[in-house]
Amino acid sequence: GIQVEQSPPDLILQEGANSTLRCNFSDSVNNLQWFHQNPWGQLINLFYIPSGTKQNGRLSATTVATERYSLLYISSSQTTDSGVYFCAVVSYNNNDMRFGAGTRLTVKP
């Protein structure tokens, strides 16, 4: 099946800093989503972005489908951004959504 790799696995930032999270995948996809899992375990859908660029406030994401990667940008980070960020993809070959292992972000005040 499709492989999903996220980097870095852990990231510690000072409040106000910017960051870039990366997701590499091993096959063509027709669905890519970025999620934020908050400290209470809830999965918040950030972006549905199988290709192109989207922005939502301080967050933006870019997926370059031909090169099989996606980037999530967080600008002016806040302590409430802390949690785990997951990338998940669905390949054209099946309906199976595969998750990466996540990036654990800690934003310090």
Add this chain to the structure above:
Amino acid sequence: NAGVTQTPKFRILKIGQSMTLQCAQDMNHNYMYWYRQDPGMGLKLIYYSVGAGITDKGEVPNGYNVSRSTTEDFPLRLELAAPSQTSVYFCASSLTLGAANQPQHFGDGTRLSIL
């Protein structure tokens, strides 16, 4: 707008007991999914359904059963609970049109401990 509702939120089972995790969605989505998330890991797909009466195995189906008698409901059954099934279980749904997979919407999860 409730979205995806999972019950119960927490449950403790003894080894060998059985239980059903409930999942309901009110968005008229045709696709529904069950995932498990072990500590410090991403989610893994257990089973999914593309519509009422149709289910298929995901990455980790052993020890689980599902049914889909209606569009709204997709229960997950554990027949003989084992400690390895201690996990957080998430249900999700999506509206898929042809080859275009739409975003998946997740419930808040069920935290299951088997002792």
